[in-house]
Amino acid sequence: MTFAEIQKRAEATWRQFRGGPGALVLVGDASCGRAAGSSEVIDAIRSELGKIGKQARVVSVGCLGICYAEPLVEIALPGTASVLYGKVTPAAAKELARWHVGKGEPRADLALATTNGASLDGVPRLEDLPMMQGQARLLTRNCGRIAPDNIDHYIANGGYQGLAKALTMSPEDVITEVERSGLRGRGGVGFPTGRKWRFVYEAAGSSKHIVANAEEGEPGTFKDRFLLESDPHALLEGMLIAGYAVGAGEGHIFVQAHYPALARTLRTAINQAYELGLCGAHALGADFSFELELRTGISSYVCGEETGLLESLESKRPVPRARPPYPAQAGLWAEPTVVNNVETLANAPLILERGADAFRSLGAADSPGAKLFTLAGDVSRPGVVEFPLGVTLRRLIEGAGGGLPEGAGLGAVLLGGIAGGFLPPEYLDTPVDFDSLQPAGAMMGTGAILVADESRCVLDILLNQLEFLSDESCGKCVPCRLGARQMLNIVKAITEGRGRATDVENLKRIGAAMKVASACGLGQAAPNPVLSAIRHFGSVYEAHIGRGVCPAGVCPMHGERKQA
Amino acid sequence: MQNELQKVFSRYQGRRDELIPILQDIQDALGYLPAEAMNAAADFLKLPASAVFGVASFYDQLHTAPQGRHSVSVCEGTSCHIRGSAQILRAIEKKFALKPGQTTPDHMFTLERVACFGLCAMSPVVMVDGRLYGNMSPAKVLKLIEKLE
Ligand SMILES: Cc1cc2nc3c(=O)[nH]c(=O)nc-3n(C[C@H](O)[C@H](O)[C@H](O)COP(=O)(O)O)c2cc1C
Numbered sequence: 178m179t180f181a182e183i184q185k186r187a188e189a190t191w192r193q194f195r196g197g198p199g200a201l202v203l204v205g206d207a208s209c210g211r212a213a214g215s216s217e218v219i220d221a222i223r224s225e226l227g228k229i230g231k232q233a234r235v236v237s238v239g240c241l242g243i244c245y246a247e248p249l250v251e252i253a254l255p256g257t258a259s260v261l262y263g264k265v266t267p268a269a270a271k272e273l274a275r276w277h278v279g280k281g282e283p284r285a286d287l288a289l290a291t292t293n294g295a296s297l298d299g300v301p302r303l304e305d306l307p308m309m310q311g312q313a314r315l316l317t318r319n320c321g322r323i324a325p326d327n328i329d330h331y332i333a334n335g336g337y338q339g340l341a342k343a344l345t346m347s348p349e350d351v352i353t354e355v356e357r358s359g360l361r362g363r364g365g366v367g368f369p370t371g372r373k374w375r376f377v378y379e380a381a382g383s384s385k386h387i388v389a390n391a392e393e394g395e396p397g398t399f400k401d402r403f404l405l406e407s408d409p410h411a412l413l414e415g416m417l418i419a420g421y422a423v424g425a426g427e428g429h430i431f432v433q434a435h436y437p438a439l440a441r442t443l444r445t446a447i448n449q450a451y452e453l454g455l456c457g458a459h460a461l462g463a464d465f466s467f468e469l470e471l472r473t474g475i476s477s478y479v480c481g482e483e484t485g486l487l488e489s490l491e492s493k494r495p496v497p498r499a500r501p502p503y504p505a506q507a508g509l510w511a512e513p514t515v516v517n518n519v520e521t522l523a524n525a526p527l528i529l530e531r532g533a534d535a536f537r538s539l540g541a542a543d544s545p546g547a548k549l550f551t552l553a554g555d556v557s558r559p560g561v562v563e564f565p566l567g568v569t570l571r572r573l574i575e576g577a578g579g580g581l582p583e584g585a586g587l588g589a590v591l592l593g594g595i596a597g598g599f600l601p602p603e604y605l606d607t608p609v610d611f612d613s614l615q616p617a618g619a620m621m622g623t624g625a626i627l628v629a630d631e632s633r634c635v636l637d638i639l640l641n642q643l644e645f646l647s648d649e650s651c652g653k654c655v656p657c658r659l660g661a662r663q664m665l666n667i668v669k670a671i672t673e674g675r676g677r678a679t680d681v682e683n684l685k686r687i688g689a690a691m692k693v694a695s696a697c698g699l700g701q702a703a704p705n706p707v708l709s710a711i712r713h714f715g716s717v718y719e720a721h722i723g724r725g726v727c728p729a730g731v732c733p734m735h736g737e738r739k740q741a
Numbered sequence: 742m743q744n745e746l747q748k749v750f751s752r753y754q755g756r757r758d759e760l761i762p763i764l765q766d767i768q769d770a771l772g773y774l775p776a777e778a779m780n781a782a783a784d785f786l787k788l789p790a791s792a793v794f795g796v797a798s799f800y801d802q803l804h805t806a807p808q809g810r811h812s813v814s815v816c817e818g819t820s821c822h823i824r825g826s827a828q829i830l831r832a833i834e835k836k837f838a839l840k841p842g843q844t845t846p847d848h849m850f851t852l853e854r855v856a857c858f859g860l861c862a863m864s865p866v867v868m869v870d871g872r873l874y875g876n877m878s879p880a881k882v883l884k885l886i887e888k889l890e
Contacts, residue, residue, distance in 0.1 A: 212863045397861050642819060
């Protein structure tokens with residue numbers, strides 16, 4: 178089949194899906210939906226439809242990013258408003274089946290939003306929901322709207338056009354386009370993607386690799402899972418474009434062990450891409466062959482570090498390698514390798530399809546494009562949102578996230594999982610991009626925004642992070658192995674009322690040593706939360722150490738809880 | 742056990758980089774990785790046994806001891822921690838006199854502490870036998886465990 182024929186077939190499938198006879202019931206069935214009970218909701222809808230003798234197509238979709246309102250159910254019935262219902266219980270699901278599907282009467286009282294612009298008793302349109310306002314919806318364009326297990330849905334919505342376009346260009350022109358876009362890696366470091374691709378393109382060797390980093394081990398981060406569960410082909414297309422650009426014949430996807438549902442979704446997507454001849458030998462009939470492989474079920478935090486990941490793909494302990502040589506020269510099996518984050522690769526199809534200028538039209542000058550952010554912790558509307566880079570924390574937390582639950586006061590914001598650092602409320606109006614937060618001693622990192630209200634103790638959160646870091650240190654280099662353990666011991670002592678006047682100074686010294694002497698980013702970034710907490714929350718340390726009091730009343734000071 | 746091992750090995754060529762998938766397959770077949778199986782994998786791949794054990798012992802998902810019939814994993818990610826996962830873990834530890842990594846004496850379940858499930862919008866989160874549950878509390882989790890048989 179030519180690509181035009183593939184598209185034609187896909188468009189027919191999609192028309193049938195959206196416009197086919199009878200009601201279409203879409204259920205948010207990604208991990209967040211499942212954890213909130215989507216399976217029971219699907220069962221309830223099916224059983225009620227059976228009871229009232231109505232037919233409807235009940236289809237599992239991914240996530241719109243509105244995770245807080247899962248399980249989400251969207252009902253589209255010709256002649257009625259298409260409605261998105263939130264926090265649907267099995268009992269409510271039966272009501273919806275009976276009323277909206279059965280009688281053609283949408284239930285405004287249970288509705289979150291309308292999705293086809295129709296008006297319904299004061300129910301807002303989806304794009305007018307406070308969580309959706311101002312979002313870019315580029316990477317997220319298909320999320321929660323298409324069936325992730327149906328490649329036709331992706332293709333009918335513009336999918337694989339970026340690849341088709343790339344295959345008409347020279348590999349070098351593809352790289353130039355990505356360079357011009359200014360795309361920077363979304364895995365936390367922000368390295369220019371086009372430059373990385375050019376290194377691999379120029380590296381000697383006929384066998385090269387693309388590795389998609391789907392480890393996503395940074396606590397508080399779940400954007401890659403969200404994207405892959407909702408729109409897996411965006412990654413596959415990005416890998417194919419990267420492979421064509423640099424001259425790689427193989428792509429490997431390394432998926433975090435705790436994402437079991439994802440393994441199935443990706444397996445299905447890969448099989449479908451092969452069936453349509455989008456990968457494998459002579460992809461789309463071009464002089465380009467690319468095999469896709471999947472590694473699932475085994476991982477650890479340090480597997481996210483790119484050379485640890487390569488070691489793991491080679492079935493070894495994921496101990497990071499010494500650099501140079503960098504993966505671009507000697508990566509998987511010592512061959513030139515691109516390691517990119519999932520979200521980075523998923524941007525490539527958009528850049529190819531719409532052009533570098535369109536990509537650059539959003540975001541900040543040195544941080545172009547839109548970015549996925551995950552909102553979690555003490556925030557009213559946790560979930561995944563997509564904003565142009567340079568958006569402020571206030572916009573993310575108060576606008577999209579709806580502020581803190583029950584009007585609680587903001588205590589601290591944690592950025593980028595572990596490595597990004599703590600920020601106090603004063604920084605709410607700082608733009609979030611790759612560089613703007615550095616003067617504040619913080620980093621955007623993966624785009625995780627974890628909110629802690631005033632009732633939380635920064636040192637208690639720090640203790641959790643240090644336990645994690647000292648567990649996850651691979652143990653190879655001394656500064657990281659011992660430094661993380663020492664910082665843990667000191668912070669633990671402080672939270673137990675055994676703090677000493679010299680502790681803060683010692684933490685600073687250990688942190689400085691770890692930053693310069695650790696062999697990989699794990700040990701180099703591990704001091705960030707400790708040092709940023711000293712900088713911005715010095716009074717909290719002071720209260721614990723100097724006055725023997727946990728101001729939040731959280732830490733087990735002197736073996737008992739002590740109120741300030 | 743020999744039968745199962747041979748069946749697994751027959752699917753591979755004996756390359757060093759196949760070690761992790763082989764160990765995963767053995768664990769799927771036997772429930773864990775007995776020393777004998779790790780030695781057999783070492784022979785098959787012509788690796789020292791220490792290299793195989795080194796890999797098996799590094800990854801939390803590979804088990805060198807038998808596991809319970811069920812698995813209960815509590816997320817200790819930062820988001821879950823903020824939202825009270827420590828209380829959940831403590832409640833299970835207390836009720837079953839169990840530490841993370843241990844199995845109940847009747848082999849009913851193994852308790853694990855997991856770094857992060859990436860389900861931070863539904864914190865706190867637990868996983869029981871591969872199924873995720875969001876917005877948990879100590880009472881809700883104990884109820885889930887009581888239903889195990
Ligand atoms: C300890 C550690 C953990 C990391 N974890 C991840 C991860 O889970 N996902 C990821 O994409 N990058 C992770 N990285 C960054 C990678 O090393 C690498 O920079 C990234 O995959 C490159 O892709 P990008 O340029 O597209 O961002 C981690 C780095 C360190 C030091």
